[in-house]
Amino acid sequence: MIRRTVNFPSLRKLLLRPSYLSSSKIGAYNGYASQPSPLPIPDPTYSDDDEYANVDWDSLGFGLMPTDFMYVTKCSAGQNFGHGQLNRYGNIELSPSAGVLNYGQGLFEGTKAYRKENGQLLLFRPEENAIRMKIGAERMCMTAPSIDQFVDALKQTALANKRWVPPPGKGSLYLRPLLLGSGPVLGLAPAPEYTFLIYASPVRNYFKEGSAPLNLYVEEDFDRASQRGTGSVKTISNYAPVLMAQNRAKSRGFSDVLYLDSNSKKNLEEVSSCNIFIAKGKTISTPAISGTILSGITRKSVIEIGSDLGYQVEERVVAVDELTEADEVFCTGTAVGVAPVGSITYQNKRVDYKTGSGTICQELCKTILGIQTGSIEDKKGWIVEFD
Numbered sequence: 382m383i384r385r386t387v388n389f390p391s392l393r394k395l396l397l398r399p400s401y402l403s404s405s406k407i408g409a410y411n412g413y414a415s416q417p418s419p420l421p422i423p424d425p426t427y428s429d430d431d432e433y434a435n436v437d438w439d440s441l442g443f444g445l446m447p448t449d450f451m452y453v454t455k456c457s458a459g460q461n462f463g464h465g466q467l468n469r470y471g472n473i474e475l476s477p478s479a480g481v482l483n484y485g486q487g488l489f490e491g492t493k494a495y496r497k498e499n500g501q502l503l504l505f506r507p508e509e510n511a512i513r514m515k516i517g518a519e520r521m522c523m524t525a526p527s528i529d530q531f532v533d534a535l536k537q538t539a540l541a542n543k544r545w546v547p548p549p550g551k552g553s554l555y556l557r558p559l560l561l562g563s564g565p566v567l568g569l570a571p572a573p574e575y576t577f578l579i580y581a582s583p584v585r586n587y588f589k590e591g592s593a594p595l596n597l598y599v600e601e602d603f604d605r606a607s608q609r610g611t612g613s614v615k616t617i618s619n620y621a622p623v624l625m626a627q628n629r630a631k632s633r634g635f636s637d638v639l640y641l642d643s644n645s646k647k648n649l650e651e652v653s654s655c656n657i658f659i660a661k662g663k664t665i666s667t668p669a670i671s672g673t674i675l676s677g678i679t680r681k682s683v684i685e686i687g688s689d690l691g692y693q694v695e696e697r698v699v700a701v702d703e704l705t706e707a708d709e710v711f712c713t714g715t716a717v718g719v720a721p722v723g724s725i726t727y728q729n730k731r732v733d734y735k736t737g738s739g740t741i742c743q744e745l746c747k748t749i750l751g752i753q754t755g756s757i758e759d760k761k762g763w764i765v766e767f768d
């Protein structure tokens with residue numbers, strides 16, 4: 382049974398009250414970088430009191446489903462972000478000379494809010510996303526929100542869109558924080574103004590395979606990251622360059638691309654948007670963080686859970702040749718969770734892996750998902766509960 386929480390409808394009601402909307406908190410957002418959407422127009426298809434949006438929760442994938450509100454705040458370079466506000470979800474306005482549009486000065490993050498049976502919402506290690514954005518912002522010469530503001534903004538965004546958080550067991554509300562160089566530049570330089578924004582979309586399975594095993598293709602013609610580059614940063618500029626390799630792999634029937642290190646092409650790095658692990662016997666190995674690999678929060682958590690469960694966990698150089706010997710391979714990331722890999726194709730040779738019941742991958746997946754959804758007790762202080 383799902384208990385109706387009092388905060389959610391009252392927050393929504395407050396936000397939708399015309400007097401509130403015309404007050405200085407919402408609606409008086411001025412500036413060229415980002416404008417609020419027009420005043421909310423009541424959506425005739427739902428009542429503000431509805432506990433759930435009108436969604437077929439059983440057919441969720443990982444596509445964008447716009448929700449009611451997005452969090453927006455901005456600041457001048459080097460200043461602190463002001464209190465953000467929840468605007469209606471909608472287009473933002475940017476100068477054509479915005480740093481993000483011209484020079485790719487932007488970062489993204491991703492985390493998920495789960496709904497518990499009692500109606501409370503859960504976030505998983507959100508301060509880790511905040512820290513990663515701060516570190517990334519330094520590398521990209523951007524101004525970042527504080528850890529507290531970042532986490533508070535995630536909570537506000539999730540609560541304001543609570544009716545879009547799927548029922549327990551049906552998925553989660555994916556939260557997508559963005560940090561954008563929104564101020565105008567012409568010559569190459571950091572933007573003079575930054576926008577911090579969070580939008581949300583209900584999601585379930587990332588890959589079209591659902592929870593079926595992935596078939597990966599080892600890419601040798603393209604690199605994802607280079608030594609001393611930005612591979613370890615969740616900058617938007619790392620992702621369009623991998624689309625071509627991803628498209629090519631998908632057109633050949635593969636699920637995604639597995640990248641090797643750009644120097645020797647002998648060692649595993651990661652998949653387009655998730656980290657990789659191999660398992661052999663009781664040992665789990667994953668490529669060590671070296672500056673070219675994105676330091677996933679799921680990766681870090683799986684390393685800890687794996688050793689708690691009695692496995693030997695190694696962060697080290699993992700040679701591509703080890704793929705032929707591994708019992709299991711799996712991917713980790715917020716979007717994919719802990720996803721089994723059924724096969725990897727390298728230099729025209731396909732190697733198949735153990736998947737399904739009794740695998741280490743499944744044990745890790747169940748454990749981390751249990752913690753994230755509140756069905757397994759969190760003994761590590763990883764969960765933030767709120768309503």
Ligand SMILES: *Cc1c(COP(=O)(O)O)cnc(C)c1O
Binds near residue numbers: 491675680714715
């Ligand atoms: C986001 C991302 C990951 C996974 O990070 P999580 O914090 O676990 O979601 C891994 N690799 C790349 C390239 C990513 O962008």
